Amino acid sequence: MGNKRKKKEPTTNETIKxxxxxxxxISKIAESxxxxxxxxxxxxxxxxxxxxxxLGVNKYVTIEFNPDAYDKPxxxxxxxxxxxxxxxxxxxxxxxxxxxxNDAMKEFAYSMNLPKGNVxxxxxxxxxxxxxxxxxxxxxxxxxxxxxxxxxxxIDAYRVMWxxxxx
Numbered sequence: 001m002g003n004k005r006k007k008k009e010p011t012t013n014e015t016i017k018x019x020x021x022x023x024x025x026i027s028k029i030a031e032s033x034x035x036x037x038x039x040x041x042x043x044x045x046x047x048x049x050x051x052x053x054x055l056g057v058n059k060y061v062t063i064e065f066n067p068d069a070y071d072k073p074x075x076x077x078x079x080x081x082x083x084x085x086x087x088x089x090x091x092x093x094x095x096x097x098x099x100x101x102n103d104a105m106k107e108f109a110y111s112m113n114l115p116k117g118n119v120x121x122x123x124x125x126x127x128x129x130x131x132x133x134x135x136x137x138x139x140x141x142x143x144x145x146x147x148x149x150x151x152x153x154x155i156d157a158y159r160v161m162w163x164x165x166x167x
Contacts, residue, residue, distance in 0.1 A: 019135045019140045026147070027149030044146055048144060063163075063164070065128075078100060099134065104127050141167045143163070144163040146162075147161075
């Protein structure tokens with residue numbers, strides 16, 4: 001996903017907990033079942049969130065980078081689970097989403113000053129870095145990254161979803 005920038009250090013005396021990060025390449029699943037990568041990504045995310053529910057872990061945020069969604073900032077859709085929204089309240093969820101987009105846009109602006117293959121490379125890098133950074137800041141325990149084979153060509157190489165999990 002391009003050049004990785006070092007994580008930002010906290011500017012105050014706050015301690016940011018680093019979440020566990022798990023990555024899963026879903027391209028073989030999509031190929032085996034002969035389904036479109038978007039369908040495989042959605043299905044695999046559904047399996048993960050259903051498993052989290054069974055385990056009693058109901059607080060999470062999904063961040064989907066969908067290169068086909070040109071009507072969303074940075075091709076990204078963010079959704080908080082109902083239990084997390086109930087814990088945080090609508091205002092904090094809105095604050096989280098706003099902060100995410102602001103931070104991701106700053107990362108994107110920075111990344112576009114570096115040599116890039118294309119704009120999608122800069123966008124996906126900004127979204128991925130922001131997802132892991134904001135997960136630590138907001139106290140998430142884990143980040144599950146679902147991606148389609150990064151060696152894929154075309155638009156499918158940019159299909160990624162992050163699930164930020166709070167115990």
